[in-house]
Amino acid sequence: MKKFKTESQRVLDLMINSIYTHKEIFIRELLSNCSDAIDKLYYKSLTGGISGLNREDFAIDITLDKENRILKIADNGIGMTAEELENNLGVIARSGSLNFKKENEPNEDVNIIGQFGVGFYSAFMVAKKVEVLSKAYGSEEANLWVSEGTAGYEIEKAEKDGHGTVVTVYLKDDTEEEKYGKYVEEYEIRELVKKYSDYIRYPIRMEVTRYRTEDGKEEEYKETETLNSMVPLWKKNKKEVTKEEYDRFYKDTFYDSEEPLLTIHASAEGAVEYKALLFIPSHPQYNYYTKNYEKGLRLYTNGVLITDLCKDLLPDYFSFVKGLVDSELTLNISRETVQYDRQLKLIAQNIEKKIKSELTNLLENDREKYEKFFTAFGLQLKYGIYDNWGANKDKLQDLVLFRSLKKDKFVTLGEYVAEMPENQKYIYYSTGASVESIKALPQCEKVTEEGFDVLCMTDSIDEFAIRFMFNYKEKEFRSVASEDIGIDDSVEESAEDKEVTDFLKEALDGKVGKVKLSSRLKTHPVCLTSEGELTIEMEKVINSMPNAPKDKIKAEKVLEINASHPVFETVKKLYAEDKDRLKMLAEVLYDQALLIEGVAVENPTRLADLVCKLIG
Ligand code: ADP
Numbered sequence: 302m303k304k305f306k307t308e309s310q311r312v313l314d315l316m317i318n319s320i321y322t323h324k325e326i327f328i329r330e331l332l333s334n335c336s337d338a339i340d341k342l343y344y345k346s347l348t349g350g351i352s353g354l355n356r357e358d359f360a361i362d363i364t365l366d367k368e369n370r371i372l373k374i375a376d377n378g379i380g381m382t383a384e385e386l387e388n389n390l391g392v393i394a395r396s397g398s399l400n401f402k403k404e405n406e407p408n409e410d411v412n413i414i415g416q417f418g419v420g421f422y423s424a425f426m427v428a429k430k431v432e433v434l435s436k437a438y439g440s441e442e443a444n445l446w447v448s449e450g451t452a453g454y455e456i457e458k459a460e461k462d463g464h465g466t467v468v469t470v471y472l473k474d475d476t477e478e479e480k481y482g483k484y485v486e487e488y489e490i491r492e493l494v495k496k497y498s499d500y501i502r503y504p505i506r507m508e509v510t511r512y513r514t515e516d517g518k519e520e521e522y523k524e525t526e527t528l529n530s531m532v533p534l535w536k537k538n539k540k541e542v543t544k545e546e547y548d549r550f551y552k553d554t555f556y557d558s559e560e561p562l563l564t565i566h567a568s569a570e571g572a573v574e575y576k577a578l579l580f581i582p583s584h585p586q587y588n589y590y591t592k593n594y595e596k597g598l599r600l601y602t603n604g605v606l607i608t609d610l611c612k613d614l615l616p617d618y619f620s621f622v623k624g625l626v627d628s629e630l631t632l633n634i635s636r637e638t639v640q641y642d643r644q645l646k647l648i649a650q651n652i653e654k655k656i657k658s659e660l661t662n663l664l665e666n667d668r669e670k671y672e673k674f675f676t677a678f679g680l681q682l683k684y685g686i687y688d689n690w691g692a693n694k695d696k697l698q699d700l701v702l703f704r705s706l707k708k709d710k711f712v713t714l715g716e717y718v719a720e721m722p723e724n725q726k727y728i729y730y731s732t733g734a735s736v737e738s739i740k741a742l743p744q745c746e747k748v749t750e751e752g753f754d755v756l757c758m759t760d761s762i763d764e765f766a767i768r769f770m771f772n773y774k775e776k777e778f779r780s781v782a783s784e785d786i787g788i789d790d791s792v793e794e795s796a797e798d799k800e801v802t803d804f805l806k807e808a809l810d811g812k813v814g815k816v817k818l819s820s821r822l823k824t825h826p827v828c829l830t831s832e833g834e835l836t837i838e839m840e841k842v843i844n845s846m847p848n849a850p851k852d853k854i855k856a857e858k859v860l861e862i863n864a865s866h867p868v869f870e871t872v873k874k875l876y877a878e879d880k881d882r883l884k885m886l887a888e889v890l891y892d893q894a895l896l897i898e899g900v901a902v903e904n905p906t907r908l909a910d911l912v913c914k915l916i917g
Contacts (some may be wrong), residue, residue: 302453305391310451311423316425317450321718324479327423328490329497329553331374331468335361336420336501338378338466340606345379346603363494363507363528365485368830370472372484376503377465380437386456389435390421390446391791425450427481430471438464486739491528497553502604532849533604535578536629539566549578555623559583562674565659566622573647579624584677589621594908596620598652601627614649618685618697619656621678626652660700664713672711675702675818682765691769698770704736706745706755714773715757726787727771728777729877732764732838734899743825743897744781747790750823757779761842768839782837782898784830784859791819792864801876805860808887815859822863832857837898860891 305313346354364373380690381389424431429449436443443461448454461467470733472481483489487509494505504527511524520618534550548560561580568576579598590595596617597610604627615622630644661694664671675682682701702711717728729748735740737758745755758764767778794802794817802816809816816831822828831837833856840856843849862869868890875883889911892902902908 302455303387303391304453305451305868309391312422313425313451316422321738324423324426325484325493326497328374328493328552328903329469330420330668332361332471332494332498332501332505333375335376335466336498336503336635337377337606338380340378342379342464344605345438347625359503361501361503361505363490363505365487365507367485368759370482370485371471372472372490374470375465375467377463377833378438378912379558380464380466381433381444381466382437382440383442383456383458384434385437386433386446388767422716424468424470424706424861425474428470428666429473432471433466434459434461434469436461436464440464459730463797465791468719475531477612481487482903491713491849494528496549498558499529500504500531500550501529501783502531502533504531505529526912535566535576541846542566547578550578551623554652555580555582557582557586558723561623562670562677563653563659563663567652567655569648570650573628573644573651574626575626575648575651577624577626577652577655579622579630579652581622581674582677583673585621590680594620597848598622599625601625611645613645614652616649616653616685616693617688617727618682618693619653621681622656657700661696664700672702675711680760680762683760683762685767687762687769691771691829694770698773703730703756703758706731706739706749706757708754712756717754718774718776721776722752725751725753728756728776729753729781729786730764730767732758732836735759738899743828746823746825747788747821748781748786751788758838764836764838765842780831780836780838782828782830784815784832784861786821788821790817792820794818797873798908799862800864801873804876804880804883805862808884809891811859812891813858816865817859817861818869819861821861822866825897826863826866827866827890827894828861829891829898830859830861832859834908837900841898841900860894862890882915885915889915 304310339361341353343356343359345351354443359377362373362375364375365371431448432445433446435446443459444456446454446456447461457541458724465838470484472484473479475482487507490507491509494507498505506525506527507528508523511522514520514521515523535547544564547564547566551557551564552559560583563581565577565581567578567579568574577598586594595610595612596615597608597612598614599609600607600611600614609914611626614626626648628644628648660671663674678703682697686697686701697904698714702713703717704710705712705717714728721728731739731742733742736759739745739755739757739759750754758824770778772778788850799820803816806816808814812858813829829837835856837855837858840854844853862872872883872886875886889908892908895902
């Protein structure tokens with residue numbers, strides 16, 4: 302007896318002891334494996350020069366043995382060699398579910414099964430023993446894999462007619478809660494196949510019992526019935542498919558326990574022909590914002606699965622879209638041909654346009670839903686604007702939302718600009734951890750007092766994204782923390798004032814490029830602004846990036862002082878009477894301004910000491 306690999310062992314335990322309520326999905330998993338195995342062989346026959354295989358001959362057969370509580374599922378697909386049996390069934394293929402379990406609630410098995418494909422092992426939710434008899438296409442030898450669960454598995458040589466695989470499930474004994482016996486009932490299996498596997502493109506057949514009356518006598522006879530319609534959902538007419546059917550297809554295919562936010566069922570004719578079924582999830586997948594996430598759409602060509610994740614079909618900024626494309630690509634030569642590439646590109650362009658127009662439509666007609674979408678995936682759109690030096694900004698700029706400081710709700714750039722008063726020169730924005738903290742920023746005071754709205758940039762990427770936009774509808778973006786905000790806030794500095802501000806600049810010893818009096822501030826004594834391209838927020842973000850430059854990047858900082866604040870009186874007094882003390886105060890004011898900006902002060906201990914000295 303061979304032992305399962307440790308991680309397979311754990312998934313297996315999970316299955317055997319599962320309290321998951323939808324155990325019936327094991328049928329879907331096994332049938333989908335059969336379909337994949339047939340796809341693989343059929344694909345080979347189309348491209349690899351195998352002859353003598355006809356599409357019509359492929360089938361999946363279910364046999365029920367009610368008396369012995371045995372369910373058999375057989376396919377005539379590509380089959381497995383002994384080595385493949387060992388590698389594929391001894392090790393869990395989708396260890397994604399296991400990683401997820403490790404990171405999250407360790408006792409929560411219910412969700413995991415719902416969220417991920419659990420594949421072959423799901424059979425152990427209902428089986429006390431599973432046998433897999435398989436013969437690889439082109440091989441003379443068949444093998445039998447047997448396992449009764451946790452203890453391990455055995456593989457031995459066996460006999461089998463023809464290539465393919467037969468999975469035999471020996472059902473568990475019934476318990477109070479669970480009647481496993483239902484999985485050998487004809488009507489139950491018929492329902493389950495219809496529910497989960499109707500669109501599998503090969504016939505799923507089952508021998509069923511029928512009755513007829515002959516010469517007044519009722520008699521029983523057997524007949525083979527094809528249980529699935531074989532028409533994939535995406536090939537059906539939109540009008541014939543219900544929301545429930547789309548939702549279930551999405552949940553089953555992409556392992557999401559929640560319904561999709563948006564379903565897009567499209568078909569195109571003309572230069573390229575295809576049908577696409579696309580979904581926008583209602584929330585980011587657990588690994589969406591990590592480098593482990595892989596974007597892509599499932600690609601079928603003339604009904605045959607070519608690849609599970611075709612990356613080229615989705616741009617990065619729409620990587621959250623799930624779904625599939627069934628195309629009429631000419632597959633007859635080779636997948637690598639230029640012709641094939643060209644067609645794929647055309648489809649990708651069409652799909653991108655379609656996604657964009659559906660999102661625009663949602664934005665215009667169902668704002669609440671759009672905001673839900675944007676909360677989940679807006680970051681990706683903003684990243685898309687930034688990526689490639691703004692190459693895609695025109696496509697994306699009308700899809701992004703920012704929170705308006707005035708309205709405390711999401712607005713589009715278009716909405717912001719439409720409401721700009723005539724005397725407002727710039728699109729104002731402010732960075733900050735939250736709308737609340739931005740509201741409290743001294744730099745915002747002047748702008749809001751003028752009646753101008755401010756866009757709140759609360760994600761690190763925001764400011765970089767708008768930098769790559771440069772402007773929107775010819776209006777330039779301007780940070781409320783830049784020295785020039787296009788509103789006159791200068792204060793006539795007398796010769797004495799100038800002496801004082803120069804002294805402060807000296808005292809700060811290169812930390813700021815300028816100290817000036819301004820009327821920008823109402824209630825606060827000081828704030829920091831920046832001159833030039835680099836803002837203080839960008840300095841903060843760039844320096845905290847993993848690949849930050851060794852010599853820290855520095856924004857050209859300006860310390861602005863509120864000329865009508867009592868602190869300035871103190872400053873002037875100290876300048877006349879106690880310059881050493883003013884030096885200390887200068888440092889404290891500077892550090893204070895940094896803290897308000899959300900930037901760490903260089904030396905917190907020194908700041909604490911200085912404050913104490915000034916108090917004492
Ligand atoms: P997945 O289908 O996600 O890869 P499974 O655990 O369901 O994960 O299956 C593991 C592997 O075993 C499959 O990738 C496939 O290579 C192989 N396999 C399972 N069932 C069959 C089958 N009926 N015919 C051929 N190969 C199969």
